[in-house]
Amino acid sequence: MNSFFRVKPFQEAQQMLVGPEAPSLPKRLETVPLLAGLGRVLAENVFSPVDVPGFNRSMMDGYAVIAQDTFGAGEESPVRLVLAGEVMMGCIAEQPLQSGQAMAIATGAMLPENADAVVMVEYTEMITGGQAGDQTLIEITRAVAPGENRLRQGEDVAADQQVFARGTRLGPAAIGLLAALGITTVPVFMPPVVGLISTGDELVSPENNVVGARVRDINSYTLAALARKHGAEVRLYGIIPDEFTLLRETMAQALVECDIVCLSGGSSVGTRDLTQQVLASFPGHQILFHGLHLKPGKPTLAVRIKDKLVFGLPGHPASALTVFRVLVYPLLAPSGPFDRLSARIDRNVASSAGREEYLPVRLEKRDDGEWWAIPVFGKSGVIRPLAEAEGLARIPLAKEGVKKGELLAVIRL
Amino acid sequence: MNSFFRVKPFQEAQQMLVGPEAPSLPKRLETVPLLAGLGRVLAENVFSPVDVPGFNRSMMDGYAVIAQDTFGAGEESPVRLVLAGEVMMGCIAEQPLQSGQAMAIATGAMLPENADAVVMVEYTEMITGGQAGDQTLIEITRAVAPGENRLRQGEDVAADQQVFARGTRLGPAAIGLLAALGITTVPVFMPPVVGLISTGDELVSPENNVVGARVRDINSYTLAALARKHGAEVRLYGIIPDEFTLLRETMAQALVECDIVCLSGGSSVGTRDLTQQVLASFPGHQILFHGLHLKPGKPTLAVRIKDKLVFGLPGHPASALTVFRVLVYPLLAPSGPFDRLSARIDRNVASSAGREEYLPVRLEKRDDGEWWAIPVFGKSGVIRPLAEAEGLARIPLAKEGVKKGELLAVIRL
Numbered sequence: 001m002n003s004f005f006r007v008k009p010f011q012e013a014q015q016m017l018v019g020p021e022a023p024s025l026p027k028r029l030e031t032v033p034l035l036a037g038l039g040r041v042l043a044e045n046v047f048s049p050v051d052v053p054g055f056n057r058s059m060m061d062g063y064a065v066i067a068q069d070t071f072g073a074g075e076e077s078p079v080r081l082v083l084a085g086e087v088m089m090g091c092i093a094e095q096p097l098q099s100g101q102a103m104a105i106a107t108g109a110m111l112p113e114n115a116d117a118v119v120m121v122e123y124t125e126m127i128t129g130g131q132a133g134d135q136t137l138i139e140i141t142r143a144v145a146p147g148e149n150r151l152r153q154g155e156d157v158a159a160d161q162q163v164f165a166r167g168t169r170l171g172p173a174a175i176g177l178l179a180a181l182g183i184t185t186v187p188v189f190m191p192p193v194v195g196l197i198s199t200g201d202e203l204v205s206p207e208n209n210v211v212g213a214r215v216r217d218i219n220s221y222t223l224a225a226l227a228r229k230h231g232a233e234v235r236l237y238g239i240i241p242d243e244f245t246l247l248r249e250t251m252a253q254a255l256v257e258c259d260i261v262c263l264s265g266g267s268s269v270g271t272r273d274l275t276q277q278v279l280a281s282f283p284g285h286q287i288l289f290h291g292l293h294l295k296p297g298k299p300t301l302a303v304r305i306k307d308k309l310v311f312g313l314p315g316h317p318a319s320a321l322t323v324f325r326v327l328v329y330p331l332l333a334p335s336g337p338f339d340r341l342s343a344r345i346d347r348n349v350a351s352s353a354g355r356e357e358y359l360p361v362r363l364e365k366r367d368d369g370e371w372w373a374i375p376v377f378g379k380s381g382v383i384r385p386l387a388e389a390e391g392l393a394r395i396p397l398a399k400e401g402v403k404k405g406e407l408l409a410v411i412r413l
Numbered sequence: 414m415n416s417f418f419r420v421k422p423f424q425e426a427q428q429m430l431v432g433p434e435a436p437s438l439p440k441r442l443e444t445v446p447l448l449a450g451l452g453r454v455l456a457e458n459v460f461s462p463v464d465v466p467g468f469n470r471s472m473m474d475g476y477a478v479i480a481q482d483t484f485g486a487g488e489e490s491p492v493r494l495v496l497a498g499e500v501m502m503g504c505i506a507e508q509p510l511q512s513g514q515a516m517a518i519a520t521g522a523m524l525p526e527n528a529d530a531v532v533m534v535e536y537t538e539m540i541t542g543g544q545a546g547d548q549t550l551i552e553i554t555r556a557v558a559p560g561e562n563r564l565r566q567g568e569d570v571a572a573d574q575q576v577f578a579r580g581t582r583l584g585p586a587a588i589g590l591l592a593a594l595g596i597t598t599v600p601v602f603m604p605p606v607v608g609l610i611s612t613g614d615e616l617v618s619p620e621n622n623v624v625g626a627r628v629r630d631i632n633s634y635t636l637a638a639l640a641r642k643h644g645a646e647v648r649l650y651g652i653i654p655d656e657f658t659l660l661r662e663t664m665a666q667a668l669v670e671c672d673i674v675c676l677s678g679g680s681s682v683g684t685r686d687l688t689q690q691v692l693a694s695f696p697g698h699q700i701l702f703h704g705l706h707l708k709p710g711k712p713t714l715a716v717r718i719k720d721k722l723v724f725g726l727p728g729h730p731a732s733a734l735t736v737f738r739v740l741v742y743p744l745l746a747p748s749g750p751f752d753r754l755s756a757r758i759d760r761n762v763a764s765s766a767g768r769e770e771y772l773p774v775r776l777e778k779r780d781d782g783e784w785w786a787i788p789v790f791g792k793s794g795v796i797r798p799l800a801e802a803e804g805l806a807r808i809p810l811a812k813e814g815v816k817k818g819e820l821l822a823v824i825r826l
Contacts, residue, residue, distance in 0.1 A: 034619070038638045052796070054623050059793050090615030092625045108615065108728075108794070110626030156795045163797065172642065172826055173773070176635035176730055177800035179619040180628075202503030202521060206447070206592040210467050212505045213523030215593075222589035225451045229585065315521075317589055337776040337784055337803060338751050338825045360586070363750040371750055381472050381521070382569045383465070384576065387590035390750060412751045413585055 007291035010326075010356040011397070013302070016288050017309075018330050025259045025331065026307055028190040034178055037170045039231055040188035046164040048181050051154035056111040060149040063102040063124055063138050064093075064115035067146040075141050080127070083136040087112055102138045111150060118149035157181065169334070192332055194227045195258035196220050197237040197250055199275065200265035200315060205239060218383065219264040219313070219320045226324060226413065230333035242271050248278045255282070255308050262328060264313040264320045272299065275312050279303050293355035293397070297323040318377060318386050322358045325392060325413060339412045343371035345393060350401040360389035361410060373410050389413055420704035423739075423769040423810070426715070429701050430722075431743050438672045438744065439720055441603040447591055450583045452644055453601035459577040461594050464567035469524040473562040476515040476537055476551050477506075477528035480559040488554050493540070496549040500525055515551045524563060531562035570594065582747070605745055607640045608671035609633050610650045610663055612688065613678035613728060618652060631796065632677040632726070632733045639737060639826065643746035655684050661691045668695070668721050675741060677726040677733045685712065688725050692716050706768035706810075710736040731790060731799050735771050738805060738826060752825045756784035758806060763814040773802035774823060786823050802826055 008016075016022060029043035058064065065081060073079035086104035087093045093112030097103055102119070103112050111118070123142035157163060163177060164170075170178075170186070178186065196219070203217045204210055217239050224234045237254055240247050254261045263275055279285055279301075288302040288309075296319035301312030311328055313320045343363060351357045361373035373393045376385040391410040395402055402408065421429075429435060442456035471477065478494060486492035497514035500506045506525030510516055515532070516525050524531070536555035570576060576590065577583075583591075583599065591599065609632070616630045617623055630652050637647045648671055653663050667674045676688055692698055692714075701715040701722075709732035714725030724741055726733045756776060764770045774786035786806045789798040804823040808815055815821065 034634065035637055035641070038642060050623070053628065053794075055626055057794065087626075089613070090625070090627050108628070151792065151794050155792075156797050163800070171803065172635050172638035173730075173734060173802045174800045175638040176631040176734070177796055179634035180631045180730075180796055182619050182621075182623070182629060184620045200502065206595050207597045208595075210463070210595070212503070213468055213500075214503050215466065215521070216595055218589040218593045221447065221592035222585050224448055225585035225588040228448070229451060317586075317593075321586060321589070337754060337778070341750060341754065343750075365750070379472070379564065379568075381466075381470065381564050383590055383593055384569050387576070387587045389586045390584065 006287060006289050007293065008289040009397070010292050010294040013289050013292055013294075013327065014330075017302070017327060023304055023307070023309065025192055025309070029187055030190050031185050031187050034175060034184050034186060037178075037186040037188055038172065038175055040170055040186070040191075042164055042166055042168045042170065043187045043189045045162055045166050046178070046183065046186070048157045048159055048161050048163050049183070050181060051159045052157040052180055053151055053153060053155070055153050056115075057151040058105045058107055058109050058111060058118045058149060059151050060118050060120045061106050062121040062149065063119045063140075064097060064105045064111050065102050065117055065119055065140070065144065066097060066099055066114055067117040067144050067148065069099060070117070070119060070140050070143040073140045073143045078125075078139045078141045079143075080137045080139050083126070083138050102140075116146045116150065117144040119144050120149065191231045191233050192259040193233045193235060193257065194328075194332065195235045195237055195254035195261040196223050197247075197254060197261065197263045198239045198265045199242060199247065199263055199271050200239070201242050203239045203265060217265075218317045219315070222317060222321045223262060223264065223324050226321070226329060227332060232332040242274050244274060244277060247274060248281060251278055251282075251310075255305055255310075258308065260309045260311070260328060260331060262311045262313055262324065265315040272312075276301070279305070279310060279312075294323070294326075295351070295355055295357040297326075300327070302327075316381070317383050318360055321386070321413075322360070322392055325411065326358060341371060341391075341410050342407050343373035343393065343410045344405050345402050345408050346372050346374040347404050348401065349375065349395065351395045351399060353398055353400045356397050357395040358392040359395070360386055360413075361391055361393045362388045363390050363410065371410075373408060419700060419702050420706065421702040423705050423707040426702050426705055426707075426740065427743075430715070430740060436717055436720070436722065438605055438722070442600055443603050444598050444600050447588060447597045447599060450591075450599040450601055451585065451588055453583055453599070453604075455577055455579055455581045455583065456600045456602045458575055458579050459591070459596065459599070461570045461572055461574050461576050462596070463594060464572045465570040465593055466564055466566060466568070469528075469566050470564040471518045471520055471522050471524060471531045471562060472564050473531050473533045474519050475531045475533040475562065476553075477510060477518045477524050477531055478515050478553070478557065479510060479512055479527055480530040480557050480561065482512060483530070483532060483553050483556040486553045486556045491538075491552045491554045492556075493550045493552050496539070496551050515553075529559045529563065530557040532557050533562065604644045604646050605672040606646045606648060606670065607741075607745065608648045608650055608667035608674040609636050610660075610667060610674065610676045611652045611678045612655065612660065612676055612684050613652070614655050616652045616678060630678075631730045632728070635730060635734045636675060636677065636737050639734065639742060640745060645745040655687050657687060657690060660687060661694060664691055664695075664723075668718055668723075671721065673722045673724070673741060673744060675724045675726055675737065678728040685725075688714070692718070692723060692725075707736070707739075708764070708768055708770040710739075713740065715740075729794070730796050731773055734799070734826075735773070735805055738824065739771060754784060754804075754823050755820050756786035756806065756823045757818050758815050758821050759785050759787040760817050761814065762788065762808065764808045764812060766811055766813045769810050770808040771805040772808070773799055773826075774804055774806045775801045776803050776823065784823075786821060
């Protein structure tokens with residue numbers, strides 16, 4: 001594998017993973033209760049089983065009428081109709097409306113048979129006793145056209161109409177529409193399964209005591225947290241020592257159980273070589289790229305093994321988190337409008353043209369009403385400042401550094 | 414309660430709920446495994462139990478040295494040290510470093526005793542055989558200062574140092590730092606419990622068939638979805654008919670089990686009156702506001718009952734969702750930098766000065782590189798367009814409508 005060291009521009013690597021030619025990960029579908037569908041992606045087109053509304057419905061508080069009866073009505077020439085009762089909310093009118101009659105109706109109630117419009121209560125007056133005699137009359141001072149203030153059966157959603165296409169991500173309002181249609185379970189894609197393997201003889205698990213010169217495994221936790229944040233399923237394979245057979249066995253198991261496998265750690269040359277040997281031992285492996293014009297993330301490796309993807313990520317926590325966010329995360333959760341903002345960088349940052357660079361930043365809204373991005377990295381190898389990172393600020397390929405106050409795109413962590 | 418109809422400006426209502434004088438909801442804490450702490454809010458200050466790193470650590474691949482031995486070294490005047498072995502990653506050097514010696518060391522490995530700096534491998538040459546005799550010599554062409562390329566024990570995080578304050582929301586990078594410290598469970602606030610009650614005789618649950626003039630309950634689903642999206646616990650009390658005793662009993666139970674109770678529906682005058690009667694029957698109830706200069710959301714009601722909050726929301730799905738998002742949701746999840754963006758409104762919208770208005774919109778990135786907000790509401794009472802809503806565009810109080818192309822703030826749904 002070493003002989004095929006394929007350094008790629010970052011954009012090209014991204015395109016290989018999410019572009020039109022990208023290898024597609026296995027798609028599995030499951031059916032979940034409606035509320036559990038929030039944030040999930042529809043695996044099938046959804047059609048309405050019913051008309052919504054299911055009946056001709058009033059859009060106003062007022063009186064259901066036959067529109068023709070009101071023609072010519074005005075302030076100076078009111079039309080009088082006989083009040084033939086009231087349609088209660090959720091009920092069906094006891095009798096059809098006859099010409100010359102009106103029925104009281106509230107917003108959302110069902111129009112009586114024959115009624116084709118609603119006169120708003122503001123344009124009416126009720127007359128009882130005296131000239132009205134035994135009847136109650138409704139005086140109408142504004143004509144309505146047929147269909148006015150009426151929502152026709154099926155006008156909102158018609159039965160058999162497609163309401164959502166396969167691939168739609170369900171937000172809160174979409175969940176509401178499905179409830180309105182009586183759809184209480186939804187077919188969705190199962191989230192991708194991401195396997196995380198930490199390598200490096202120096203690592204111990206966070207729950208263990210650190211002895212001697214060992215350090216705790218951080219990457220399994222940052223990457224798992226980020227992957228789970230948008231619903232990916234994560235499997236942690238723990239820390240695997242730098243030993244060919246052990247690493248190969250774990251990798252083989254992860255390739256069966258996961259869609260995407262990420263190896264992190266292995267900052268030492270020996271571990272890097274071992275990772276490559278292990279991946280090269282799987283028949284039909286295909287190196288997508290090995291090395292990126294990206295900082296941090298230069299030594300990143302991506303290999304396709306059958307229909308699965310394997311990433312070799314750098315060992316340093318900030319680097320592993322960055323590469324995972326910009327390359328792997330987009331495979332789990334497509335980017336939406338709220339995943340990115342523009343912010344002014346808080347200090348001059350040197351950078352080399354010819355590679356894309358990402359800086360972990362925290363964000364601060366200043367008195368000028370703008371977001372400022374404050375880089376949080378410290379000395380090399382230090383992790384505490386990173387814990388404040390809310391996003392990654394991008395210094396584009398062509399820039400040789402940025403000046404304090406320049407606007408940069410910041411992606412959400 | 415009717416006699417205390419308290420119409421408030423929207424900003425004032427918001428301040429009553431989240432400002433410094435706002436009533437505080439009950440706070441309960443629980444301890445959860447580290448990864449389950451993602452997105453949760455720390456209930457206690459967190460102090461580090463350990464030094465990180467736990468030992469003096471090399472920040473470079475190279476040779477551990479006693480800095481003083483390298484003083485005066487340069488291209489023209491290299492210094493030669495005797496190679497005294499190698500410190501393996503994760504291991505402790507077998508012996509202390511003596512003056513005149515160097516030990517090979519990789520990034521992240523532990524400095525041997527007495528070593529106080531690391532010379533990068535780029536500034537060294539290894540000399541074996543010939544003039545070196547039995548020894549292996551390391552020729553150093555650049556002097557290092559004490560501490561150079563060394564991360565001191567505890568330099569990143571010192572034992573007993575406070576790493577996070579109570580109230581910090583834990584992101585992926587923060588989870589990583591806690592892992593590094595060996596903290597595998599975290600004390601967090603329990604998410605607020607939100608109870609949802611739908612009222613209105615015309616409603617049926619989505620899983621039921623719609624008969625006659627009834628309609629399915631949408632609000633329980635949109636509000637539950639939005640509340641759960643950021644981790645609130647939701648209890649659904651279903652649809653309660655317009656009957657005093659039933660509604661009061663349900664409300665009494667919800668007030669025991671929840672921190673915030675939202676009633677929605679009840680668009681009919683009768684239901685509204687009933688809601689008010691029920692709330693007024695709880696001793697010590699305090700009306701925060703009743704009526705808002707907000708569109709939609711004019712009839713919104715907020716009542717404090719002991720240490721709990723009750724909201725009466727409008728019945729129309731778009732209205733209920735809007736009021737819940739702008740008034741109730743901020744009590745569940747504090748707003749972050751990525752919860753809002755600026756977008757150009759896609760059409761002229763009329764509005765009245767003197768009230769704040771929110772429009773459900775979908776977002777589209779156009780060729781000009783800007784986000785455009787496309788209002789998705791249709792005819793009054795129609796819900797299908799709402800299902801596409803990704804955010805709410807805000808027309809500020811003082812504006813009499815907006816023109817196509819104007820920039821508006823859009824909050825995330």
